[in-house]
Amino acid sequence: MRExxxxxxxxxxxxxxxxxxxxAAYPITPQSTIVEEIAAQIAxxxxxxxxxxxxxEHAALAxxxxxxVSGSRVFTATSSQGLAYMFEMLHYVSGARIPMVMAxxxxxxxxxxxxxxxxxxxxxxxxxxxxxxxxxxxxxxxDTCLQAYKIAEDPRVLTPVMLCLDGYVLSHTEEILxxxxxxxxxxxxxxxxxxxxxxTRRPVVFGVGAGPDIYPSFKKAQQEAMERAKEVIxxxxxxxxxxxxxxxxxxxxEYRCHDAEVVxxxxxxxxxxxxxxxxxxxxxxxxxxxxxxxxxxxxxVEDLRESVKSARVVAVLDRNxxxxxxxxxxxxxxxxxxxxxxxxxxxxxxxxLGGQDIRKENIEGIFRSCFNSDV
Amino acid sequence: xxxxxxxxxxxxxxxxxxxxxxxILAVRLALxxxxxxxxxxxxxxxLLGVTTFYxxxxxxxxxxxxxxPSTAAAVSGxxxxxxxxxxxxxxxxxxxxxxxxxxxxxxxxxxxxxxGDNFIFLCYDNEAYMNTGVQRSGxxxxxxxxxxxxxxxxxxxxxxxxxxxxxIVAAHDIPYAATASIGYPQDYLRKIQxxxxxxxxxxxxxxxxxxxxxxxPSDLTVHxxxxxxxxxxxxxxxxxxxxxTVKKIDHPKPLREYLSLQARFAHLx
Numbered sequence: 001m002r003e004x005x006x007x008x009x010x011x012x013x014x015x016x017x018x019x020x021x022x023x024a025a026y027p028i029t030p031q032s033t034i035v036e037e038i039a040a041q042i043a044x045x046x047x048x049x050x051x052x053x054x055x056x057e058h059a060a061l062a063x064x065x066x067x068x069v070s071g072s073r074v075f076t077a078t079s080s081q082g083l084a085y086m087f088e089m090l091h092y093v094s095g096a097r098i099p100m101v102m103a104x105x106x107x108x109x110x111x112x113x114x115x116x117x118x119x120x121x122x123x124x125x126x127x128x129x130x131x132x133x134x135x136x137x138x139x140x141x142x143d144t145c146l147q148a149y150k151i152a153e154d155p156r157v158l159t160p161v162m163l164c165l166d167g168y169v170l171s172h173t174e175e176i177l178x179x180x181x182x183x184x185x186x187x188x189x190x191x192x193x194x195x196x197x198x199x200t201r202r203p204v205v206f207g208v209g210a211g212p213d214i215y216p217s218f219k220k221a222q223q224e225a226m227e228r229a230k231e232v233i234x235x236x237x238x239x240x241x242x243x244x245x246x247x248x249x250x251x252x253x254e255y256r257c258h259d260a261e262v263v264x265x266x267x268x269x270x271x272x273x274x275x276x277x278x279x280x281x282x283x284x285x286x287x288x289x290x291x292x293x294x295x296x297x298x299x300x301v302e303d304l305r306e307s308v309k310s311a312r313v314v315a316v317l318d319r320n321x322x323x324x325x326x327x328x329x330x331x332x333x334x335x336x337x338x339x340x341x342x343x344x345x346x347x348x349x350x351x352x353l354g355g356q357d358i359r360k361e362n363i364e365g366i367f368r369s370c371f372n373s374d375v
Numbered sequence: 376x377x378x379x380x381x382x383x384x385x386x387x388x389x390x391x392x393x394x395x396x397x398x399i400l401a402v403r404l405a406l407x408x409x410x411x412x413x414x415x416x417x418x419x420x421x422l423l424g425v426t427t428f429y430x431x432x433x434x435x436x437x438x439x440x441x442x443x444p445s446t447a448a449a450v451s452g453x454x455x456x457x458x459x460x461x462x463x464x465x466x467x468x469x470x471x472x473x474x475x476x477x478x479x480x481x482x483x484x485x486x487x488x489x490x491g492d493n494f495i496f497l498c499y500d501n502e503a504y505m506n507t508g509v510q511r512s513g514x515x516x517x518x519x520x521x522x523x524x525x526x527x528x529x530x531x532x533x534x535x536x537x538x539x540x541x542x543i544v545a546a547h548d549i550p551y552a553a554t555a556s557i558g559y560p561q562d563y564l565r566k567i568q569x570x571x572x573x574x575x576x577x578x579x580x581x582x583x584x585x586x587x588x589x590x591x592p593s594d595l596t597v598h599x600x601x602x603x604x605x606x607x608x609x610x611x612x613x614x615x616x617x618x619x620t621v622k623k624i625d626h627p628k629p630l631r632e633y634l635s636l637q638a639r640f641a642h643l644x
Contacts, residue, residue, distance in 0.1 A: 021456075022452065022455045022456060022459065024455075050455035052451050052455055052490070053490065054448060054486055055482055055483070055485065056448075056482060056483075058442075058444055058445060058483075059444075059445060059448035059451075059482070059483050059486055060448075062441055062452065062483070063448045063449065063451045063452035065439075065441060065445075065449055066416065066448070066449035066451065066452020066453040066454075066456060067452035067455045067456035067459075068452070069439055069452075069453070070453050070455075070457050070459075071456055071459070071460050072456040072459050072460075088444075089442055092441070092442050198414055198439060198453060198456070198457070199437060200412050200413070200414070200436060200437060203438070204437060205427040205432045205434075205437070205438040205439075205440065206437075206438070206439045206440060207427075207439065208428065208429045209419075209423060209424060209427060209440075210428070210429045211428065211429070214429050
């Protein structure tokens with residue numbers, strides 16, 4: 001079925017199609033219409049789920065945790081300050097190895113107050129142990145939400161997934177979407193059947209305390225699960241393609257990178273603009289490409305290295321800043337390329353903070369400055 | 376409720392609680408009434424530290440530990456999750472100390488009560504943050520010495536009265552709420568039974584003396600829990616169907632009898 005919907009509505013449809021059983025959420029712009037639409041679907045009888053109207057984002061994630069350990073597939077969504085408020089629970093959920101999906105409609109962080117898009121909110125949560133997938137379109141938001149449950153619940157992964165979509169640019173912008181049928185989704189995504197759950201016949205403890213002798217082994221297991229997630233993310237993307245005819249490159253999506261001298265690395269919605277710039281510069285004969293990181297965690301080191309093989313310069317566009325250093329993705333890319341025999345130069349650009357528009361001419365300027373650089 | 380009619384089965388086994396811990400006694404007694412079809416939801420408090428440290432599980436019921444501010448929020452999630460599985464007969468018991476209830480956990484508790492979820496919230500009140508080293512809480516009584524309300528030239532212990540949590544939960548129009556003392560187990564167990572039978576949220580705050588935190592020999596726990604009531608330092612109250620009843624103490628003992636046994640009040644005697 002084809003419908004004209006925005007990114008937030010796309011996510012709400014995906015949550016219904018995934019048959020999430022418990023939704024706990026606290027509204028925040030620009031995420032709110034996701035959980036409003038889910039509430040409406042439940043009210044109309046189109047979706048059968050418990051909807052917990054919590055009093056904060058911290059509580060939203062705690063309620064999702066409680067429902068998940070009791071055997072339910074759960075969902076929540078947030079943005080910006082709400083995500084920051086969840087910070088404690090982010091580590092808690094990933095550390096307890098609870099597979100759940102949370103949408104983050106990306107928005108800058110106060111102060112100064114802003115409701116507009118950048119990636120500072122989710123990038124600041126890079127080290128919370130969540131898989132982070134950044135999408136480029138509303139369609140990809142829907143599709144990735146379905147994929148995310150399958151990734152998170154894979155017994156080799158058991159790690160929560162943060163589905164990041166740019167505020168307004170994706171959350172509130174309509175496009176024509178293909179909505180899969182419930183039958184197809186049910187075949188792609190079987191019901192959630194946790195191996196361990198709250199059961200009075202088989203008492204266990206969730207969120208156990210651990211001494212210095214055993215704590216590191218829990219953390220090592222988390223790291224190993226993240227490493228395994230790389231393969232699972234790729235495989236699930238391919239499985240999705242087999243079912244629905246759409247795929248997104250797994251961990252990274254290349255565009256005209258194979259012979260590119262300058263590759264621009266991006267996250268999220270700005271990639272579409274970057275592709276147009278690549279096309280126009282290619283028409284002038286400039287060998288340029290764009291590489292979209294779909295996954296920030298786990299970080300696609302191997303795929304990145306492969307994609308920039310021919311590049312002399314790798315430019316990185318960050319819609320975030322690690323104050324006192326540089327854009328976070330830039331640091332990540334540098335680290336990933338360190339140790340190569342003839343590594344490309346890496347040049348970072350921080351742009352588009354707090355919803356500032358990134359225009360074609362800005363991206364063109366990035367490419368041109370890279371060609372002109374002596375490095 | 377007669378003590379001899381309580382089930383022999385222990386649902387709290389192998390905890391690392393201090394000798395004379397009032398808190399573990401409160402939980403142990405509550406589970407005698409609530410039985411094995413119970414799920415505990417609790418926070419990093421003394422209770423977590425002494426019952427669920429890997430690979431220990433000192434409960435014969437499932438236990439969901441969550442972050443400090445979130446006991447009642449996680450309770451709502453467990454209630455919803457059990458409902459989805461058709462397990463609504465299971466009692467969901469949120470447990471927190473006074474810090475996890477009247478301070479950092481208050482917002483989540485308010486939310487869960489207001490939503491009307493079916494659960495029991497048990498606050499074992501030892502009147503300070505004991506697990507972190509006896510710092511004051513909103514539930515610390517006036518005059519008590521704690522590590523953050525010490526006694527010196529400029530300060531003489533806690534300078535604010537104890538937060539009246541029962542009236543706070545009552546203001547939510549909660550179906551059932553009560554205060555109790557582990558020194559009066561029959562009264563306490565009757566209230567746990569009432570909470571179990573309540574449809575919707577129920578709140579019980581039970582005075583749980585703490586030997587190291589209050590500074591008294593561990594064999595005095597029950598004695599102090601009784602003296603608190605007999606001297607009027609702690610009231611036994613119930614809030615039901617909009618009505619608050621307070622157990623009247625006809626001939627209260629002098630407060631000095633209660634205070635003088637505890638190091639936390641030594642500067643007042």
